[in-house]
Each structure stands twice: as C-alpha cells, then as structure tokens.
Amino acid sequence: MTNNLNALADKTESVDAAAEPARGFAQFDTDAIGPVQKLQRFLHSYPTFVPLIVLAVSLIGFGLFAGSKFFTPYNMSLIVQQVSIIGILAVAQSLVILTAGIDLSVAAIMVLSSVVAGNLAVKLGWPPIPSLLTSFLVGTGIGLMNGFLVTRVKLPPFIATLGTWNVFYALNLYLSGAQSIRGSEIDQTAPILKIFGESLSVFGTKISYGSLLFVAVFLVLWYALTRTAWGRHIYAVGDDKEAAELAGIRTDRVLISVYAVAGFICALAGWSAIGRVGAVSPTSFFEGNLQSITAVVIGGISLFGGRGSILGPLVGALIVGVFQSGLRIAGVDVLWQLFAIGWLIILAVAVDQWIRKVSA
Amino acid sequence: MNTEVTPVLSARGLMKRYGRVVAIDNGEFDLMPGEILAVIGDNGAGKSSLIKALSGAIRPDSGEIRLDGVPISFSSPIEARKAGIETVYQTLALSPALSISDNMFLGREIYSPNLFGKLFHQLDRQAMNDIARAKLAELGLLTIQNIQQPVETLSGGQRQGVAVARAAAFGSKVIIMDEPTAALGVKESRKVLDLILKVRARGVPIVLISHNMPHVFEVADRIHIHRLGRRAAVISPKDYSMSDAVAIMTGAMAAPIAA
Ligand SMILES: Nc1ncnc2c1ncn2[C@@H]1O[C@H](COP(=O)(O)OP(=O)(O)O)[C@@H](O)[C@H]1O
Ligand SMILES: [Mg+2]
Numbered sequence: 001m002t003n004n005l006n007a008l009a010d011k012t013e014s015v016d017a018a019a020e021p022a023r024g025f026a027q028f029d030t031d032a033i034g035p036v037q038k039l040q041r042f043l044h045s046y047p048t049f050v051p052l053i054v055l056a057v058s059l060i061g062f063g064l065f066a067g068s069k070f071f072t073p074y075n076m077s078l079i080v081q082q083v084s085i086i087g088i089l090a091v092a093q094s095l096v097i098l099t100a101g102i103d104l105s106v107a108a109i110m111v112l113s114s115v116v117a118g119n120l121a122v123k124l125g126w127p128p129i130p131s132l133l134t135s136f137l138v139g140t141g142i143g144l145m146n147g148f149l150v151t152r153v154k155l156p157p158f159i160a161t162l163g164t165w166n167v168f169y170a171l172n173l174y175l176s177g178a179q180s181i182r183g184s185e186i187d188q189t190a191p192i193l194k195i196f197g198e199s200l201s202v203f204g205t206k207i208s209y210g211s212l213l214f215v216a217v218f219l220v221l222w223y224a225l226t227r228t229a230w231g232r233h234i235y236a237v238g239d240d241k242e243a244a245e246l247a248g249i250r251t252d253r254v255l256i257s258v259y260a261v262a263g264f265i266c267a268l269a270g271w272s273a274i275g276r277v278g279a280v281s282p283t284s285f286f287e288g289n290l291q292s293i294t295a296v297v298i299g300g301i302s303l304f305g306g307r308g309s310i311l312g313p314l315v316g317a318l319i320v321g322v323f324q325s326g327l328r329i330a331g332v333d334v335l336w337q338l339f340a341i342g343w344l345i346i347l348a349v350a351v352d353q354w355i356r357k358v359s360a
Numbered sequence: 361m362n363t364e365v366t367p368v369l370s371a372r373g374l375m376k377r378y379g380r381v382v383a384i385d386n387g388e389f390d391l392m393p394g395e396i397l398a399v400i401g402d403n404g405a406g407k408s409s410l411i412k413a414l415s416g417a418i419r420p421d422s423g424e425i426r427l428d429g430v431p432i433s434f435s436s437p438i439e440a441r442k443a444g445i446e447t448v449y450q451t452l453a454l455s456p457a458l459s460i461s462d463n464m465f466l467g468r469e470i471y472s473p474n475l476f477g478k479l480f481h482q483l484d485r486q487a488m489n490d491i492a493r494a495k496l497a498e499l500g501l502l503t504i505q506n507i508q509q510p511v512e513t514l515s516g517g518q519r520q521g522v523a524v525a526r527a528a529a530f531g532s533k534v535i536i537m538d539e540p541t542a543a544l545g546v547k548e549s550r551k552v553l554d555l556i557l558k559v560r561a562r563g564v565p566i567v568l569i570s571h572n573m574p575h576v577f578e579v580a581d582r583i584h585i586h587r588l589g590r591r592a593a594v595i596s597p598k599d600y601s602m603s604d605a606v607a608i609m610t611g612a613m614a615a616p617i618a619a
Contacts, residue, residue: 045510229469229481232462236455246417246453248438248467306457 043355047300047308050351051315054298054344058319062326070329077205083295083321084214085110085276088269089288090295090313091217092262097296098225099238099258100305101157105146105165106266107288111281112172113139113270118181118280121190128190136267142168143263147256165289176282183278197275210272217265218314225310234258238305294341295320298348302356319344366429368393368565369414369445369534374423376409383409384420385589391534391565396556398576399569401586401609407569408450410586411536414567415447416440427533438467446531450538452523456512461485461492463511464526495529496521499558517548521555528559535559536567541575553579573602585609 033041043049063071089106096103113135120131142164149160186193196210225231233254236244245251274280285291297303298319299312320341327337367390374387383406391397401407412418414425416434425432427443434440437447454463470484470491471477477484489507496507501521511519520540527535537556541549549572556579560566570576576583577597585593585608593608593615607613 041513224480227480227482229471229483232458232466232469232483235458236466239455239457243451243453243455244466246437246447246449246451247455247463248441250438306455 040355040357043351047302047352047355048312048315049300050348051298051300051312051319055315055319055322058322058326062322062330066326066330070326073204074206075325075329077207077211079318079321079325080211080214081199081206081208081276082324083317084208084210085269085273085285086288086291086295086320087214087314087317088217088265088272089285089292090299090317091221091310092265092269093289093292093296094299094301094308094310094313095221095234095258095262095265096157097238097293097301097303098234098305098308099255100241100303101150101255101258102161102293102303103146103259103262104158104161104289105142105168106262106269106292107285108165108169108172109139109142109263109266110270110273110288111283111285112142112168112175113267114274114280115172115176115282117193117271118186118274119175121193122181122185122280125189128192131190132193132271135270136264139267139270140260140264143260143266144256146263147259150259151252151255172282176280178282180282181280186274186280193271193280194275194278196272197278208275210276213268213272215314217268218310221265222310230254230257235306238307240306291320294345297352298341298344300348300352302352303349304352304356307352307356316348365392367391367426369425369427369567371410371414371423371425374410374413374425375421376406376413376418377421382589384413384423387413387420387423387589388591389414389584390594391567392582394560394563394565395581396560396566396568396579397582397584398580399567399584399586400571400573400576400605405586405609406589407586408538409589411447411538411567411569414440415445415536417447417449441468441530444531444533445536446527446534447536448520448523448527448538448540450542452519454511454519454523457510459508459510460496460514460522461489461507463522464488464492464495464529468530491529492525495525499525499528499555501525501555515548517544517551520544520548520552524552524555524559528555528562528564531564533564534567535564536569538569539571540568541570541572549575573605576605577602585615587611587615 069075089110092106093103116138117131117135120126120134121128146161146164149155150157183194196213197208199206199208225234233244233249236247236249237251237254241251273285277284295316296313297316299308299314299316301308301312323340324337369389369391371387371389374384376384387410389410399407399410409418413420416437416439419435427445432443434443455466458466465488469481470487472482472484476482492507511522514522524537524540540552544552553575556566556568568576568580580597583595583597583605584591585595585605587609595605595616604613608615
C-alpha cells in the first residue's frame with residue numbers, strides 16, 4: 001500500500017498543474033471550470049484514485065460487517081496470496097491493454113509454461129534450472145508470436161490472441177495429458193518449482209514468496225513504465241499510434257516487445273502457480289485471462305489504451321480478493337461475488353468513458 | 361533567385377501515385393537558406409504529399425531530393441530527423457496523455473548518465489525538463505513552469521506551440537510546418553506566426569504550408585504555388601497581390617515564368 005501512496009504523492013504535482021492548464025503559458029486564454037469538471041480532470045490525471053477509494057471502502061465495509069475474522073493479519077496476507085497469480089497475469093495484461101490491445105492468451109501461456117517446466121524437470125529428469133529457463137523461452141516465444149501476428153500479419157489483438165489462446169491451451173492439454181503432476185513428485189525431483197508456495201511468518205501474517213513476487217513484478221513494471229524510454233513509448237503507442245510513429249517511435253518494435261514481455265511475465269506466473277496450487281495443474285486458472293482483464297479494468301486502465309497507472313491493476317486485483325474473502329467470511333453465496341464484480345466492471349468502464357471526455 | 365546559392369532542400373522530378381491518383385506529378389521544390397517559403401495550393405493539390413516526401417513520411421515513386429546539394433533518400437521520418445529536417449505535422453504528432461517534456465523528447469529521450477540509464481534507458485527527467493523549459497522560454501512560450509503537465513490539458517494554440525518548439529529544438533537544417541494555424545483562433549494564430557518569425561530569426565529556413573493568404577503574405581519571403589500535383593509558380597509576396605496568388609492557384613491566371 002505504501003507504494004500506492006507514494007504514487008499518489010507523486011501524482012499530486014501534475015494534478016495541481018492540470019487543474020490550471022494555462023498557468024504556465026503566456027497570453028493564452030484560461031477557461032473557468034466548475035467542480036464537476038474539476039473532479040473529471042482530477043480523475044483524468046489520476047485514474048487510480050477511484051479503485052483506491054473502492055478498495056478502502058470495501059476493506060472498511062467488510063471489516064465492519066463480515067465479522068472479526070476478516071481484519072486479521074493472517075486473512076490480509078491470505079488475500080494477497082490468493083490474488084497473486086491473477087495479479088501477475090494482470091501486469092502482463094496491463095502492458096498489452098496500455099497499447100490499446102488485449103491479450104486473451106495470458107492464462108494459456110501461463111499453464112503451458114508451467115507444464116513445460118514440470119514435464120522437463122519431473123518426467124524427463126532435466127535439472128530444474130534449465131527446465132525453468134525453457135518454460136520462460138516458451139512463454140516469451142508465444143508472446144513474440146502474438147506480437148508478430150498483431151504487427152506483421154496485422155490481425156486485431158483480440159483475434160490474434162483468441163487464436164493463440166486456443167492453440168496453446170490445446171497443446172498444454174496434449175503435453176500434460178490433462179493430468180496434474182502431483183506435489184509429492186515435484187518435492188522429490190525439483191522442489192524449486194514450488195518455491196513460490198513457501199512462506200515467511202511475520203507478526204501473525206503468512207507471507208508467501210508468491211505474494212512477494214506479485215508485488216515485486218508490479219514494482220519492476222511500475223519502474224519500467226514511468227521511468228524508462230520504453231515505458232513512455234508504450235503510452236505513446238497506445239495513445240495515438242500514428243502520432244507516435246511520426247514522432248519517430250518504431251511502434252511495431254514497441255508492440256512486439258510488449259507482447260514478448262507479457263509472455264515472459266505469464267511464464268513467471270506459471271512458475272508461481274506451481275507453488276500456489278502445490279502441483280503442476282494444466283486445467284487450473286482457466287478463466288485467468290478474463291480475471292486478469294477484470295483486475296486491469298477495475299484498476300482504471302483504459303481499454304482504449306495510453307491511459308492509467310500500472311498500480312491500478314494491483315488495486316483492482318486486491319479489490320477482487322477482498323470481495324471474495326469478505327463475502328466468504330460473511331457466509332454469502334459465491335454467486336454474489338460474481339454479481340458484485342460484474343457491477344464493478346461496468347462502473348469502472350463507465351467512469352473511464354466519462355473521464356476520457358475531458359480532452360478539450 | 362540567386363543562382364550561386366545552393367538550396368538547403370530541393371527536389372526534382374518527384375512522382376507519387378496513390379492508385380490512379382497522382383499526388384505528386386513531376387514535383388519540383390527549392391528552399392533557400394534562411395527563408396520562409398510558403399507553399400499554397402487548393403485542397404488536394406498535393407501539398408501534404410510533397411511535404412511528406414521531403415520529410416521521409418512517404419517514399420516517392422521516383423525523383424531526386426537533395427539536402428545541401430547532396431542527394432538523399434529517407435525511408436522514415438526518423439532518418440529525415442537525423443539529417444536535421446523536422447516536421448510539424450497537421451495532426452501535430454503529439455501524445456496527449458504524456459507531459460510536455462516527454463512529448464518534446466519522444467523518440468529521442470535523454471538517458472540517465474548512470475548504469476540505469478545505460479541498462480534500462482532510464483530517463484534523465486531533470487535534463488529533459490530543463491532543456492524543454494529552456495526551448496519553450498527561448499520562443500517566448502513559457503513564462504515559468506509546468507513542463508510536467510499532460511499535453512491534453514493545453515489549448516490548441518499551446519499544443520501547436522509545443523510541436524513548434526519541439527521542431528525548433530531539434531531542427532538544425534529545415535523546419536517544415538503543415539497548416540500550423542488552420543485549427544486556431546485569431547489570437548492563437550498570431551502567437552504561432554510570431555513563433556515562426558522567431559524561428560527564422562535564428563537562421564533556420566522554414567517551409568510553411570498554409571491556406572491562409574493574409575498569414576502567408578505576412579511572413580513568407582517567397583511563395584511556392586502548388587497546382588495539380590506540381591509547382592505552378594514561385595512568386596514574391598512583394599510583387600504579387602493575394603488575389604493574383606489565388607488566381608494562379610486556381611488556374612484563373614497563367615503562371616509567371618520565374619520569381
Ligand atoms: N494515403 C493516401 N491514399 C490515397 N490517396 C491519397 C493519400 N494521400 C493523399 N492522397 C490523394 O492525393 C492527392 C493529394 O493530396 P494531399 O497531398 O493531401 O493534398 P493537399 O495537402 O494539398 O490537400 C489527393 O487527391 C488525395 O486524395
Ligand atoms: Mg494537406
């Protein structure tokens with residue numbers, strides 16, 4: 001959470017500036033704006049604000065109504081652990097969505113990568129490190145293929161990744177025979193595959209390495225998106241591809257790199273998922289692609305590209321986790337989780353549409 | 361025209377077809393050192409196509425382009441930019457969600473001098489902000505701050521200012537501007553014209569594509585009249601009236617032999 005707060009502090013400077021557009025320039029007219037437009041501009045400059053409020057309100061709400069088991073350090077760390085896989089997929093998804101694309105293949109890349117690592121290490125007896133490296137090559141390779149289909153074959157991202165989703169999910173079922181590799185087998189041959197299921201105990205919490213990985217992936221990508229030229233280019237390409245091209249950015253290279261990095265991150269999620277599930281499970285996280293899109297959208301990243309902070313999906317994933325945990329502890333039927341998440345998605349996209357109207 | 365002076369940028373025999381449409385038909389072009397050359401012509405005459413060929417945004421089917429007398433051929437705007445030709449496109453080519461400073465350095469960012477800069481192309485925001493601020497100030501565009509605000513919070517004239525400042529900051533040989541005042545009100549147009557004069561005062565020649573005759577006649581040293589994909593005439597605004605220029609542009613008056 002501190003990271004979010006830092007980002008908030010970071011952003012306030014530019015928010016102040018945005019509220020008074022003409023101040024820095026001489027002789028151009030300033031237009032007076034009302035409080036509603038002020039809010040609109042504020043959210044425009046800081047799209048993670050809405051999800052942060054939703055997270056805070058839902059934490060307080062469930063803390064008050066779900067009973068004393070909700071607000072325990074243990075439950076809080078459990079929520080983070082439970083959303084860690086979808087959260088990592090959401091990072092990959094965010095990169096692609098920031099370029100105004102979408103990646104339906106994230107979960108397929110993830111399970112296939114974990115099956116490749118498991119098959120090589122457990123069934124074929126490869127040493128664990130080369131097995132894992134191969135799984136990363138597979139993930140990155142599929143990402144490259146997505147990027148190639150989008151930029152060179154010029155397929156819409158939705159179609160390209162709908163295709164690769166099916167192709168590689170089928171390959172995943174073929175390679176695994178739709179059978180899990182049990183945890184006990186992994187423990188005997190390559191325990192490092194399950195490393196992200198291990199946890200530390202600090203002050204009554206149970207922090208898994210998978211949760212730490214989840215946060216670390218967010219921080220690394222936050223750095224890349226806000227502090228490096230590559231990150232600026234991703235926003236520029238998503239914002240207006242033609243403008244970016246004319247400004248001298250090799251937009252196709254940026255897109256290919258984005259899909260490839262997304263594939264790599266999915267492979268990382270695949271490794272972490274082995275620890276989370278306690279086994280190599282080719283049929284788990286079947287809805288991971290849609291859940292990652294949910295986290296991204298609830299987190300305030302615009303489906304139209306070029307807008308939103310990578311910290312948004314972190315908050316988005318946590319919101320989903322808080323709802324699931326809170327409703328479960330309160331003894332509410334699972335269907336109401338879906339009901340609530342569905343409304344959150346609709347609300348988030350409606351807010352985004354409204355915010356985008358600001359561009360004057 | 362002084363025949364001893366080599367044009368900074370020139371073209372001979374340029375052709376560009378889009379299917380059956382001939383956008384550039386045996387196009388000729390000369391830009392002399394230090395001048396503002398206006399390019400005028402009817403809608404669809406091929407002005408933008410000519411300018412895109414000169415700035416590397418499209419590849420002509422045939423013909424020759426010379427920069428400082430040396431034949432060149434650009435396969436992308438990036439190459440033209442590297443050669444010192446900057447273009448302010450009609451669409452501005454700015455990324456609205458990025459800051460003024462990020463936009464000015466888009467595609468040619470300054471990296472941190474440390475290891476992070478080398479390894480990850482980490483941005484040297486301080487340096488970028490300082491230079492962007494200095495460049496805007498130089499053109500009288502910025503009284504004090506705030507270089508970090510997103511371009512989409514700026515007015516049309518301010519955006520145009522940012523695009524011009526970006527071109528002026530990096531354009532060492534030629535600056536091309538496509539319809540820079542077309543989308544602006546009277547006050548903002550005034551500001552942009554002043555900007556153009558300021559840029560010329562620094563010695564960089566400018567190609568100004570415009571529909572606006574009063575603007576053209578106010579700032580141009582010479583006027584290139586484009587008609588049906590080719591150069592119909594080059595005139596001096598001192599020798600011809602605005603209605604003459606329009607007449608040549610529409611074909612109502614025969615084109616004079618030389619300017
Ligand atoms: N990308 C393109 N595809 C097809 N036709 C084009 C394209 N760009 C320009 N043209 C055509 O070329 C001609 C010249 O256009 P343009 O260079 O934009 O003229 P101007 O800028 O003088 O209005 C027009 O007939 C236009 O329709
Ligand atoms: Mg045009």
